Amino acid sequence: xxxxxxxxxxxxxxxxxxxxxxxxxxxxxxxxxxxxxxxxxxxxxxxxxxxxxxxxxxxxxxxxxxxxxxxxxxxxxxxxxxxxxxxxxxxxxxxxxxxxxxxxxxxx
Numbered sequence: 001x002x003x004x005x006x007x008x009x010x011x012x013x014x015x016x017x018x019x020x021x022x023x024x025x026x027x028x029x030x031x032x033x034x035x036x037x038x039x040x041x042x043x044x045x046x047x048x049x050x051x052x053x054x055x056x057x058x059x060x061x062x063x064x065x066x067x068x069x070x071x072x073x074x075x076x077x078x079x080x081x082x083x084x085x086x087x088x089x090x091x092x093x094x095x096x097x098x099x100x101x102x103x104x105x106x107x108x
Contacts, residue, residue: 054103058096064088 066085072078100106 056099056102058099062088062092 069081
């Protein structure tokens with residue numbers, strides 16, 4: 001070995017370390033040089049079902065014509081009252097079904 005070769009290798013290793021340190025410092029400082037970007041603001045529409053209370057109005061139970069059909073004097077008046085009561089109940093049932101379906105329910 002040459003007597004001065006150890007010092008050359010030591011100097012060369014020291015130069016590589018300094019070069020690596022300089023590159024690392026340049027990378028760190030270049031990260032600071034980038035201007036901060038504004039955040040991107042965008043509006044996104046999200047459709048989420050929201051529960052809403054049902055406000056269907058149902059009247060109180062009415063007086064049906066056939067509730068006092070037994071008090072009618074003859075069979076014809078009783079039959080007329082019974083048929084009218086059936087029609088009244090069908091109309092009320094339709095109103096109740098409409099109220100249930102308007103609130104999102106199902107009628108079986």
